[in-house]
Amino acid sequence: MITTHLSPSLKHRFPSPLHSTSHSHHHHHHHHLPVHLPLPLPRRHRHLAKPAGAAAPDLLASVESVASAASVLAAIVLVHESGHFLAAASRGIHVSQFSIGFGPALARFRLGPVEYALRAIPLGGYVGFPDDDPESGFAPDDPDLLRNRPVPDRLLVVSAGVAANLAFAFLIVYAQALTVGVPVQAQLPGVLVPEVIPGSAAARAGLLPGDIILAVPGAAPDPSVPVLVDLIKASPSKKVPLTVSRAAPGTVDRRSVEVTVVPDTSADGMGRIGVQLSPNVMVTRVRPKNLADATVLAVREFTLLTGTVFDGLRQTLLNFSQSAEKVSGPVAIIAVGAEVARSSADGLFQFAAVINLNLAAINLLPLPALDGGTLALILLEAARGGRKIPREVEQGIMSSGILVVLMVGMFLIVRDTLNLDFIKEML
Numbered sequence: 001m002i003t004t005h006l007s008p009s010l011k012h013r014f015p016s017p018l019h020s021t022s023h024s025h026h027h028h029h030h031h032h033l034p035v036h037l038p039l040p041l042p043r044r045h046r047h048l049a050k051p052a053g054a055a056a057p058d059l060l061a062s063v064e065s066v067a068s069a070a071s072v073l074a075a076i077v078l079v080h081e082s083g084h085f086l087a088a089a090s091r092g093i094h095v096s097q098f099s100i101g102f103g104p105a106l107a108r109f110r111l112g113p114v115e116y117a118l119r120a121i122p123l124g125g126y127v128g129f130p131d132d133d134p135e136s137g138f139a140p141d142d143p144d145l146l147r148n149r150p151v152p153d154r155l156l157v158v159s160a161g162v163a164a165n166l167a168f169a170f171l172i173v174y175a176q177a178l179t180v181g182v183p184v185q186a187q188l189p190g191v192l193v194p195e196v197i198p199g200s201a202a203a204r205a206g207l208l209p210g211d212i213i214l215a216v217p218g219a220a221p222d223p224s225v226p227v228l229v230d231l232i233k234a235s236p237s238k239k240v241p242l243t244v245s246r247a248a249p250g251t252v253d254r255r256s257v258e259v260t261v262v263p264d265t266s267a268d269g270m271g272r273i274g275v276q277l278s279p280n281v282m283v284t285r286v287r288p289k290n291l292a293d294a295t296v297l298a299v300r301e302f303t304l305l306t307g308t309v310f311d312g313l314r315q316t317l318l319n320f321s322q323s324a325e326k327v328s329g330p331v332a333i334i335a336v337g338a339e340v341a342r343s344s345a346d347g348l349f350q351f352a353a354v355i356n357l358n359l360a361a362i363n364l365l366p367l368p369a370l371d372g373g374t375l376a377l378i379l380l381e382a383a384r385g386g387r388k389i390p391r392e393v394e395q396g397i398m399s400s401g402i403l404v405v406l407m408v409g410m411f412l413i414v415r416d417t418l419n420l421d422f423i424k425e426m427l
Contacts, residue, residue, distance in 0.1 A: 069337025070122070072352045074100065076165065077125045080359060083164025084127040087157045094144050096136065097128030151382045158374045162360045166306075169356035173305065174298040176349035181287035182297045183346065189222045190214040190245060192280040200274020205261035207273075208246065212280055214256070215243035225277050232273055236265035285346075305350075309357040368397045369404070 078100060088095050094113070099105075101119030108117040129146045130136035138145060146154060176182060190212040196202050216223050216231055217240065223231075231240065244257045263271030288294035333355070340347040366376040377397070381388055 065338040065341035068341040069334045076356050079164050079168045080161040081125045081127050083160035087160035091153050092144055093146050094130055096130040100125040154378050158371050162363050165356045165360040169353045170302050172353040173302045177288055177294045177298045180346040181285040182301045183283045184286050186282045188280045190280045191225055191228050192278050193275050195276040197274035201261055201264045202273040202275045205259050212245040213242050214245050232263050233270040235263050236271040306357055310361050313361050
């Protein structure tokens with residue numbers, strides 16, 4: 001399965017590989033949007049804290065933010081499929097379908113030989129080629145069928161979706177630089193405590209929201225979130241002394257306070273103190289002075305985001321046995337995007353750029369049902385001196401990949417939906 005990292009805070013840079021899968025059925029390119037979230041969203045470190053009961057958000061604002069996130073996903077799928085479509089059109093290759101979504105058509109129309117459709121299941125989209133359609137009216141040896149084109153033309157069409165997503169991600173970052181500016185993040189010492197649940201072990205010990213944990217036993221002077229999480233989990237009912245930096249009431253001055261917390265024992269036997277934790281970072285916004293400055297900022301930000309996404313994907317694949325249980329689907333992506341849309345407009349820029357980069361990264365994997373799998377088959381054919389792989393073998397590989405993707409995608413949608421907070425409250 002494929003993976004993505006969406007950090008829950010989203011007020012600072014978030015690593016995020018979105019995982020899209022695509023497949024080729026009768027040479028269609030299909031894209032679903034499963035996503036792996038290494039941190040359960042939208043909560044921070046659920047093993048340390050059950051979130052405090054927040055007031056129900058305004059319904060209209062919630063609907064608007066969900067619509068914003070869903071629109072971002074739809075736009076990204078549209079860009080990806082348009083890359084395939086425009087590459088095919090530019091080479092004079094026959095195209096029969098352009099679809100956003102799967103399943104029953106909600107709306108469709110035909111322009112020339114191409115049927116355009118909006119479909120009911122919003123898991124992605126596809127571009128269809130008439131290569132194996134006996135009713136298409138094209139002769140099997142028609143030179144303008146995709147399968148009859150030389151290797152360079154087919155490589156161009158299959159890779160154009162990824163190229164379109166990379167280009168779109170850069171344009172998004174460039175628009176962000178020109179409008180709201182680019183965030184620059186500085187890491188400060190310690191771990192921030194944004195929230196303390198009333199009545200929890202942390203509250204009883206006197207920890208306050210806004211505290212910064214500077215030192216814990218047995219760790220370097222500057223603890224990280226994972227170090228602190230592991231220490232708390234390993235210390236149920238044991239005293240854990242913490243050195244905390246706290247703002248004096250009504251001032252910006254901070255003073256050092258010693259706090260001793262005794263973690264409660266959770267159902268799984270681990271320690272729990274009832275706080276949210278996040279890295280202690282300061283984000284400043286840099287606005288460009290001119291177009292040249294905006295270009296430099298956009299290139300720097302795009303490079304950082306791309307590196308983060310590809311490194312996140314590499315880490316996930318290397319540790320997949322640990323991360324598989326945290327895989328979530330498109331419902332989770334929209335939930336994350338809705339949270340971002342509520343928090344800030346510039347967050348939505350970053351969300352859109354990162355999802356584009358994730359889709360590009362995932363589709364490059366050489367797996368059945370992904371663009372990378374189709375590219376691998378074309379390159380294998382080139383390595384065989386142009387001898388085509390038997391049609392039944394190629395279709396068998398792709399069909400098996402499609403079936404797995406659809407089954408996993410539907411499972412993730414159901415699980416994501418059941419994990420949404422408002423659904424849990426009804427159950």
